[in-house]
Amino acid sequence: MNHFEYKNGHLTAEDVRLGDIAAEIGTPFYAYSTATLSRHYQIFADALRGMNALVCFAVKANSNIAVIRSLARLGAGADVVSGGELTRALKAGVPAAKIIFSGVGKTDEELSLALSIGIKQINVESVPELEAISRIASANGVVAPVALRINPDIDAGTHAKITTGTLENKFGIEWTLAHEVYSRASQMPGIEVKGLAVHIGSQLHDLEPFRKAYERMGDLVAMILKDGLNIETLDLGGGFGIPYGDETAPVPNVEEYAQIVRETLGNLGPGLDIEYIFEPGRMIAGNAGVLVSSVIYVKEGATRNFVIVDAAMNDLIRPTLYGAYHEIVPVDEPGEGVDVIEADVVGPICETGDIFAKAKSMPRPRPGDLLAVRTAGAYGAVQSSTYNTRPLVAEVLVNGDKFHVIRPRLGVEEIISRESIAPWQLTD
Numbered sequence: 563m564n565h566f567e568y569k570n571g572h573l574t575a576e577d578v579r580l581g582d583i584a585a586e587i588g589t590p591f592y593a594y595s596t597a598t599l600s601r602h603y604q605i606f607a608d609a610l611r612g613m614n615a616l617v618c619f620a621v622k623a624n625s626n627i628a629v630i631r632s633l634a635r636l637g638a639g640a641d642v643v644s645g646g647e648l649t650r651a652l653k654a655g656v657p658a659a660k661i662i663f664s665g666v667g668k669t670d671e672e673l674s675l676a677l678s679i680g681i682k683q684i685n686v687e688s689v690p691e692l693e694a695i696s697r698i699a700s701a702n703g704v705v706a707p708v709a710l711r712i713n714p715d716i717d718a719g720t721h722a723k724i725t726t727g728t729l730e731n732k733f734g735i736e737w738t739l740a741h742e743v744y745s746r747a748s749q750m751p752g753i754e755v756k757g758l759a760v761h762i763g764s765q766l767h768d769l770e771p772f773r774k775a776y777e778r779m780g781d782l783v784a785m786i787l788k789d790g791l792n793i794e795t796l797d798l799g800g801g802f803g804i805p806y807g808d809e810t811a812p813v814p815n816v817e818e819y820a821q822i823v824r825e826t827l828g829n830l831g832p833g834l835d836i837e838y839i840f841e842p843g844r845m846i847a848g849n850a851g852v853l854v855s856s857v858i859y860v861k862e863g864a865t866r867n868f869v870i871v872d873a874a875m876n877d878l879i880r881p882t883l884y885g886a887y888h889e890i891v892p893v894d895e896p897g898e899g900v901d902v903i904e905a906d907v908v909g910p911i912c913e914t915g916d917i918f919a920k921a922k923s924m925p926r927p928r929p930g931d932l933l934a935v936r937t938a939g940a941y942g943a944v945q946s947s948t949y950n951t952r953p954l955v956a957e958v959l960v961n962g963d964k965f966h967v968i969r970p971r972l973g974v975e976e977i978i979s980r981e982s983i984a985p986w987q988l989t990d
């Protein structure tokens with residue numbers, strides 16, 4: 563469920579008409595619903611009731627500080643994958659004690675930053691990284707809380723570009739080696755091994771890969787405990803899939819997911835007090851956002867029609883990058899008897915891949931009409947760019963009948979002003 567509904571024939575975000583936002587700030591823009599963000603966080607947290615659980619929003623899905631803050635106020639932590647995201651999470655008000663640092667290529671600088679703020683946990687993805695953390699922590703006289711991210715060699719059955727849990731992927735420590743690395747890590751100076759982490763991919767529709775990965779994790783826990791070592795945290799990653807509107811089977815619900823967690827990892831031994839960490843991104847932010855654009859032209863051809871809109875792949879790259887489907891709806895509900903045409907909905911960028919929908923059946927739009935691309939709250943604005951020297955897309959947060967521009971459009975002048983001509987080019 564989300565809070566984008568037609569009211570009196572006009573698409574609204576909670577109680578704000580999307581057309582009113584467009585009239586004030588122009589298009590394209592992303593609009594996020596606070597109520598939907600909260601609802602999704604709450605559904606996830608509620609499903610884990612009775613467990614010692616920490617839900618860390620995967621900031622890479624939507625890293626606007628206002629979005630992070632909406633979740634932080636509900637008690638969410640943050641899962642970050644760079645020093646930049648770490649800085650955002652802090653700025654948004656997430657306490658360091660609720661921040662997890664993931665990622666395969668953390669630099670010395672990023673690791674130092676994480677250690678200096680007293681981060682909750684660094685999820686280590688390789689032995690060289692473990693050595694770097696040991697060196698940096700020792701040099702700074704601190705102890706680094708780490709978990710080993712294991713690669714369970716489980717195919718998540720999702721898109722190849724967002725599968726992370728097989729041995730062909732760059733992520734994590736091979737699960738067959740993890741046991742040995744864990745005991746090695748527990749001897750290293752400056753390191754305190756807290757536990758294990760796993761994340762096998764994104765947009766999972768099938769829960770079985772989760773089950774298999776968590777079972778592998780359970781096996782490892784048993785081996786580690788047998789060595790007399792301790793486990794305090796199990797980070798179970800993110801990846802929970804959401805409906806985009808083109809599903810052939812129903813998307814699983816979080817209650818079923820939580821049940822799998824309980825079954826596989828809920829009871830690992832007497833006297834164990836494990837904190838379970840979760841890193842949902844898409845599940846929280848995806849349905850909480852839409853991308854609103856205006857129709858520039860309707861180009862009707864002999865074989866194909868094109869609806870050319872003022873948003874493009876630089877604003878939302880998911881269709882281009884992952885072949886992702888997004889539902890596109892008119893902001894103003896068409897009246898009775900409007901013609902229906904079949905058209906490709908495309909942006910103005912000089913790339914054939916700049917396409918939002920192919921052969922879409924839609925009420926014939928007119929130039930100036932607003933269209934909303936739904937389910938665009940995750941992996942949308944965060945991947946936006948200024949390609950083709952297009953202004954960087956604006957973002958708006960709605961709460962009830964209020965809205966606020968949480969990232970203004972970055973204009974062409976501002977974009978170009980950061981560039982300069984080399985001194986030797988000035989004379990001629």
Ligand SMILES: *Cc1c(COP(=O)(O)O)cnc(C)c1O
Nearest residue numbers: 620664764800801841842843844
């Ligand atoms: C991307 C990522 C997530 C979030 O994935 P979603 O599919 O958005 O839930 C969580 N953890 C890690 C380590 C990630 O890389």
